[in-house]
Every structure is written in C-alpha cells, then in structure tokens.
Amino acid sequence: MISLGLRGSLRCRLSRILIQRDSFKWHALMAVFLTCVFSCSQAQTVHSLLTAKPQDARLSGFEFMGESTRALQLDASQNPAMLSVREGEQLWSARIGSKQAACQDCHGNANESMRGIASRYPAWDGAIKRPVSLSHRINLCRSRYLGMDQSLIEGPATLALEAYLALQSKADRITSVDDPNVLPWLENGHRLFEKRIGQIALSCADCHEHRAGSRLGASVIPQAHPTAYPVYRLQWQSLGALSRRIRGCFSGIRAELPEPYSDPMVSLELYLRQRAAGMPHEGPGVRP
Amino acid sequence: MTTQPLRSQTAPSKDAQFTLPDHSPDADRPLASSYEDAIKRFRGPRNLIPGRIKLNIAVLIDNGNTVPISIAVIPTPHSLSNIESIAVFSERNPQHEVIRLTVEPGHSSTEVASRIRLATSQKLIAIANFEDNTCCSDEVDVIVTLAACLEGEG
Amino acid sequence: MRGALIRIRVSISHPMETGYRRSSEGERLSRNIIKKFSCMLNGDLIFSADLYPAISANPYLSFQHRAARSGELTFLWEGDGGFKHVERVIMSVQ
Numbered sequence: 001m002i003s004l005g006l007r008g009s010l011r012c013r014l015s016r017i018l019i020q021r022d023s024f025k026w027h028a029l030m031a032v033f034l035t036c037v038f039s040c041s042q043a044q045t046v047h048s049l050l051t052a053k054p055q056d057a058r059l060s061g062f063e064f065m066g067e068s069t070r071a072l073q074l075d076a077s078q079n080p081a082m083l084s085v086r087e088g089e090q091l092w093s094a095r096i097g098s099k100q101a102a103c104q105d106c107h108g109n110a111n112e113s114m115r116g117i118a119s120r121y122p123a124w125d126g127a128i129k130r131p132v133s134l135s136h137r138i139n140l141c142r143s144r145y146l147g148m149d150q151s152l153i154e155g156p157a158t159l160a161l162e163a164y165l166a167l168q169s170k171a172d173r174i175t176s177v178d179d180p181n182v183l184p185w186l187e188n189g190h191r192l193f194e195k196r197i198g199q200i201a202l203s204c205a206d207c208h209e210h211r212a213g214s215r216l217g218a219s220v221i222p223q224a225h226p227t228a229y230p231v232y233r234l235q236w237q238s239l240g241a242l243s244r245r246i247r248g249c250f251s252g253i254r255a256e257l258p259e260p261y262s263d264p265m266v267s268l269e270l271y272l273r274q275r276a277a278g279m280p281h282e283g284p285g286v287r288p
Numbered sequence: 289m290t291t292q293p294l295r296s297q298t299a300p301s302k303d304a305q306f307t308l309p310d311h312s313p314d315a316d317r318p319l320a321s322s323y324e325d326a327i328k329r330f331r332g333p334r335n336l337i338p339g340r341i342k343l344n345i346a347v348l349i350d351n352g353n354t355v356p357i358s359i360a361v362i363p364t365p366h367s368l369s370n371i372e373s374i375a376v377f378s379e380r381n382p383q384h385e386v387i388r389l390t391v392e393p394g395h396s397s398t399e400v401a402s403r404i405r406l407a408t409s410q411k412l413i414a415i416a417n418f419e420d421n422t423c424c425s426d427e428v429d430v431i432v433t434l435a436a437c438l439e440g441e442g
Numbered sequence: 443m444r445g446a447l448i449r450i451r452v453s454i455s456h457p458m459e460t461g462y463r464r465s466s467e468g469e470r471l472s473r474n475i476i477k478k479f480s481c482m483l484n485g486d487l488i489f490s491a492d493l494y495p496a497i498s499a500n501p502y503l504s505f506q507h508r509a510a511r512s513g514e515l516t517f518l519w520e521g522d523g524g525f526k527h528v529e530r531v532i533m534s535v536q
Contacts, residue, residue: 015454015455015517016454017451017517017529019531066350068345068346069350078356080453083453083454087455217433218433219433234350234353237499237500238457238499317492353498353499378496382460382495383496387492387496387497388491389489389505390487391505392487395508401503402497403497404496404498405496
C-alpha cells in the first residue's frame, strides 16, 4: 500500500491518497473468499475491542449507529476525521509563533510521548489551578511555549492537533479520575448531568441515562460516552470536540450555552470521563 | 479544513419547494428538470440491457449528509462491451445529478465509491453507458432518517 | 506487480457548500463546490468525476486502475471560485 505523505503550507487543502492492490478483483475465487473471511474476522476483532464487557451495561455510541457509519469509522482510508489527523500531524512538527518552536521540540514523537493522552483528560493544570480539557491544554501549551495567539481558542489548528493526539489513544482505556484536586469539578459535573435546564427542561440524564437506547424521532439515543472525540459528526459535516457536542445539546434543549473552557463545560467533560472510565477510546470517530 | 462554520442541514418536508439558484452557475452543465429527464438525457437512444451494474447503499441511512455509495459494473456472458461513463441521479434532491464518472478506456468492469447527500427518502439510480451503445441501470429505494435534536449552533 | 488491479482512494477537505442553505440571518450561502476531479497517469486520463452539490463535504472517491506501467500519477481537483488543487505521486510497477 502506498500512502502519500503530503507537505505544504499549514493551511493548504488537506488531501489523502491511498493506493492498494485491490484483492477483491483477484481472479482466483478462493483468494476472494479468504480475503472476505480475513476482513470479517478483522472487523469482528475490532468490534469486540470496541464493545464493553458483557456484564458492563455501558455501550459506546458506535453500537447505536448504522452499519455503513460504523464502516466509515473503522476504515482509516474512509474516516473523514483522518483529514484532520493529517493536518494535526503536520502541525505537530511545524515551527510557528513568535518563538518559532514546534510541539515535537518538547514532546518528541507523538506516538510515544502522547500515548493514551486523550484517555487521561480533562486533567489538572497546576499553573491555572483548575482542570482543563485536552483542547484547552493544547491551547495553553501553544500560547505559553510557542507564543501562539490565545484568540485562536478552539480554532481549526487546536482541533486538528486534538485529532492527531486522540489517534495516539486508540484502544487505550479511558482512565478513572483519581486526582483529588479536580474533585470539586467532578462533583459539579455530576450535579449538572442530573440537573434539568433550558426551555425544554431536560437534563443530560433524562435522555442519555434513563432513555438511552430508545428513540428521539428516528434517532436512537446513545449513552453519551466520550469514547471517540474529537468526532466527525455527519450532521456537522466536520470535526468537533466534545465541547461542541455538549453545546449542541444545550442548544437543542434551548438552554444558555456554556462558554468554551468554562467551569460548567470542563465539569461536565470530567464527569463524562469518569462515567466512561474503563471503556476503550476509539480514536477520532464518526457519528451520525 | 473548512474555515466556514457549518450548520446542520435538516431535510425539508415533502411539500417544501426547492428554489434553484437564479441561474445555473455552470453554463456547460445544464441541469435536468426532472428525475426522468435526467435519466433520459444520459441514456440517450441506448438500449437498456439487464444486469451488469449494482448500486450499493445502505437501505436505512443514519444521516442524509454523508451516505456511502459504491457502484460495481461487471461484464456478463452476453455483454462484454467497455464502459463509457457512469452516472448517478437522485429522485428528490434539489438537483437530480449526483455524480458522473469516466473510467479508464478499455475496461468492461470497474468498482467506484463515493459519499453523497440525500435530502430525503427517495429513489437513487446508477446508469452505465457502454461503447456498444447499450446501457444498464440499477435503482434503489433509500430511507433517510434525521437527527431529532435540532442544534442552533453547529 | 504488473497487471495487478489496484484501488486508489482520495479525499480532500472542502465544505462542498450546496448553494441551497441559508445562514442564520436568512441569507443564501452561495454555492462553493469541487466540480471536477481528474486522475492522470503520465498525462493520460485514467479516471475523472463530475461532482455536483449532492457530493458530501470533504469529498471521497475510490476507483480502480490496472497497473500496467510505472509513472507519475497526477490528481487534480477543480471547483467554484477558481479552486484548484494538485497532488502528484510516483507509482512504480514491477
């Protein structure tokens, strides 16, 4: 298989080209059969990895979507999130900002130093004395050490880097929250999850806890585990972080939107992480 | 990555009137006025032959914004002619043209794939034209579901 | 291997704005799509696609090629507003 690595300006059009021998048109019938069997068993292995243990009632949003959407996520050559991963990979080594420094100057190879990072966030930031999401951490790092402009908060570059780092967490288990510093935010997040808000007066739990698996219109309500963020949401036709999804929910129930990186936002993200502790991270995923 | 904030697309109701832009931005790509017209114009006077083409698409779609499709064209014992072009048309999108493909000359079989938008539940047809002035088609009925929670902010 | 059937998959980041959507202020968002994709091997066209607004954002295409000769593959995307993007890959066939 030839995968084209692309270079270019940071804001150039991201494109991906994959060339591989097309086994399915191989003229030997047995070869075609074996390929199909291998593909099925490979898909089964990944499927098993992604589902929770039988005694665990928790299910990733992956389980609630249709076959074709699942196939989109599982195939890296088709997963639309991979375009952002490619951009993030370029940004990781790009010299930028007033200091002309790059992420890799401190962190080296992301696939070594950033292993499992997305499954450990939100996490405590000692400098600002509060927990921060991975997106916020990337922004803080880039402004502190690369001299980047903080006004690019939740911008495309931050998202692309988050996607690249989320890929380094693929198949790692989301870790339990055990830092006592963040406990007040974790408790706040639990409280917010149960609290009815907005014009429609619904809480997160009303849909994602008590009615998960039933339908809202034609859509099946998932359990709201952050196992595949940042996610390419078909509804958005673009990539978005967990904070974007949370804001979408608040908007849907006609509640005031929490500000990016605010206390309510990070509290909810922290609680969702704890709620999903032990579930495998899927890397940047696809959702309807 | 797009620099324009995207908003969720919701499918219009059955009775909604689609307003086409004031004029087609492509003078060289005139649009068909109906689904049947689009099919007729692409087929031309070609004879329709059975089989040879398969349009693969999920019957129940999670979200009409991104629907994976694939089209497979294979020769049959009675039809070995090379492919000239392949087109896909939608019954109920604002424009009926979806995609038109030209494959490498001298090939009687191919498999292509893409991702398309479907405005609502509808029929979709894939047509292949061959060098011997024949054509074949495969039509499918798809059901498109919507996100029930409408987000104001994308 | 010479004569092997290979699959080429391409995707590119692009909003593929249909021209039918309206902003939250009610203004129509003007069409901005990729209209044509072409793949050439040593200058010979091996695949092309005319894309319409019905093609999803960040358009993805997958097609086949029988690898009979080595050469340079050129991928070209063209669209509204003079949009043009080119990528090149050297393909070696043994």
